Amino acid sequence: AQTVTQSQPEMSVQEAETVTLSCTYDTSENNYYLFWYKQPPSRQMILVIRQEAYKQQNATENRFSVNFQKAAKSFSLKISDSQLGDTAMYFCAFMPPGTASKLTFGTGTRLQVTL
């Protein structure tokens, strides 16, 4: 069974600064997908970024980028130029391939962006 670990329950960053959220996972699979989801106070789960394990290049979406280290089973999220709207709960998630594959979530990191 896969496990996903987020070791930072809470983090704080000042507006315009950069912050990195950590995530590690454990799996015996070689092909899989990794995700970061954001859950703002509205509680709507929003996909932030997705990474396929077979791709060595780190995924990037505007101010969001990941550092994917497959051998170390690490998948951190970097948020650049933090904005107040980035305040949310961030969940790291793992999914094996297949149409009925389930997401395994980490426990989440609560990020607070301050002025």
Add this chain to the structure above:
Amino acid sequence: GAVVSQHPSRVICKSGTSVKIECRSLDFQATTMFWYRQFPKQSLMLMATSNEGSKATYEQGVEKDKFLINHASLTLSTLTVTSAHPEDSSFYICSARAETQYFGPGTRLLVL
């Protein structure tokens, strides 16, 4: 991205009654949908995998007779909480699988 809706967004019911929550994929077809439960300040807990045209697959510890799931079409899955009790009060979220999982906005259930 793909859009998933949920209805109702919040519901209050009396203990002993049943509540149905609908999950719809609005602009894509989903043979597989998922139902999660989330307690305050916690992560999402998968309850069951809903498969179109077949029985749902429940996670260990989730009562099948308590949480009835029906996936009658490629765009609709329903979760019925039967004989609801206060301990069933929670936030329920569905997701539908396209190239990734897209989530509905959630349903807040309060059982009095």
